[in-house]
Amino acid sequence: MAYRSGRHFLQIPGPTNVPDRVLRAMDHPTIDHRGPQFRTLASGLFADLPTIFGTEQPVVVYPSSGTGAWEAALVNTLSPGDRVLMYETGHFAALWSNMARRLGLDVEVLDGDWRSGVDPARVEQHLADDDEHAVRAVAVVHNETSTGVTTDVAEVRRAIDRAGHPALLLVDTISSLASIDYRHDQWGVDVTVGGSQKGLMLPPGLGFNAVSQRARAAASKARLPRSYWDWQDMLDANANGVFPFTPATNLLYGLREAIDMLLEEGLDQVFARHQRHAAATRAAVDAWGLETQCRVPSEHSGTLTGVQVGEAHDADAVRAVALERFDLSLGAGLGRLAGKMFRIGHLGDLGDLTLLGAIGGVEMSLEQAGVTPSASGLTAASKHLASNQS
Numbered sequence: 001m002a003y004r005s006g007r008h009f010l011q012i013p014g015p016t017n018v019p020d021r022v023l024r025a026m027d028h029p030t031i032d033h034r035g036p037q038f039r040t041l042a043s044g045l046f047a048d049l050p051t052i053f054g055t056e057q058p059v060v061v062y063p064s065s066g067t068g069a070w071e072a073a074l075v076n077t078l079s080p081g082d083r084v085l086m087y088e089t090g091h092f093a094a095l096w097s098n099m100a101r102r103l104g105l106d107v108e109v110l111d112g113d114w115r116s117g118v119d120p121a122r123v124e125q126h127l128a129d130d131d132e133h134a135v136r137a138v139a140v141v142h143n144e145t146s147t148g149v150t151t152d153v154a155e156v157r158r159a160i161d162r163a164g165h166p167a168l169l170l171v172d173t174i175s176s177l178a179s180i181d182y183r184h185d186q187w188g189v190d191v192t193v194g195g196s197q198k199g200l201m202l203p204p205g206l207g208f209n210a211v212s213q214r215a216r217a218a219a220s221k222a223r224l225p226r227s228y229w230d231w232q233d234m235l236d237a238n239a240n241g242v243f244p245f246t247p248a249t250n251l252l253y254g255l256r257e258a259i260d261m262l263l264e265e266g267l268d269q270v271f272a273r274h275q276r277h278a279a280a281t282r283a284a285v286d287a288w289g290l291e292t293q294c295r296v297p298s299e300h301s302g303t304l305t306g307v308q309v310g311e312a313h314d315a316d317a318v319r320a321v322a323l324e325r326f327d328l329s330l331g332a333g334l335g336r337l338a339g340k341m342f343r344i345g346h347l348g349d350l351g352d353l354t355l356l357g358a359i360g361g362v363e364m365s366l367e368q369a370g371v372t373p374s375a376s377g378l379t380a381a382s383k384h385l386a387s388n389q390s
């Protein structure tokens, strides 16, 4: 491949750009993971990581992708044949429910239209009808990365409570953590699942479970087979500043730096920045005369925007032009949305001009792929950013 000058634009909704500060922080020798230097690092992380999840409860850290952390959430809290209520907001919710089935759980899925989030009223109704409390857990995706739709998790918890139902609440925040407002404790979430390579601005390779007291109590009785994923082994070792097996030491150096960066900027400012960039991106989509995959204005994702190209066009052709001509990676339509839409990731380490560069690249790619924009999205987005200061 010919050399391409300048920086590649990685505008998929994860993995995201890894900031230079994080790259430099990881560029150090791997140390003894049972020695004093490591214990200092780990203890600091165990103290500060919960802030990112909005919790005072412990956060378990695995050397895994987000999918591993999904599995950990299920196998630690549930027993073979337990009923789990899931909601198909999109491709990721569907993958998680498939996993639950493969683990031997009895999965009930409420269908969605892949254009909106979880409808809490349907969850409430379903649980109200479950007189015998057979449903042991409700599992939802906070930010559905395949569509660009966010679910109101606090409202899902209220729906469970209104139904007077004891089910645990498990939430996937893999593409919203550290970029969209999230409160594990305040919203009454039992297990929050996270990953390193999206809002946390790290390379792939770390998975997280924030764990409530109720979830830990459930874990003491849960009988799904587990070994590597067992929270208790982790929490016991973590109490001494170590891990039960070799941790991803260099990723933990990066995690230290990423948390410092997020706390320096301030989490509220990080959330506001993402909302502002998302609104600017939607202004561009609107100007192009295209529709967002999300059809509910209050549910637009702060971290990515799904853009429909219309029946007559192929979204993958737009993506191919973006990559070949402009060195810009966009997210593909997943599952049943393949070819129908593409996704612009605007999460992680991003400034206004990076966003405008990406939107300019999308605009040129639409033009060249024959999806002629009706007006300039780049102009619309830049006006939005200029008139809405951070």
Ligand SMILES: *Cc1c(COP(=O)(O)O)cnc(C)c1O
Pocket: 014, 065, 066, 067, 068, 092, 141, 143, 144, 145, 172, 173, 174, 175, 195, 204
């Ligand atoms: C990326 C993502 C996953 C999968 O994470 P991996 O790290 O690829 O295993 C799961 N759920 C959501 C919402 C995601 O965005």
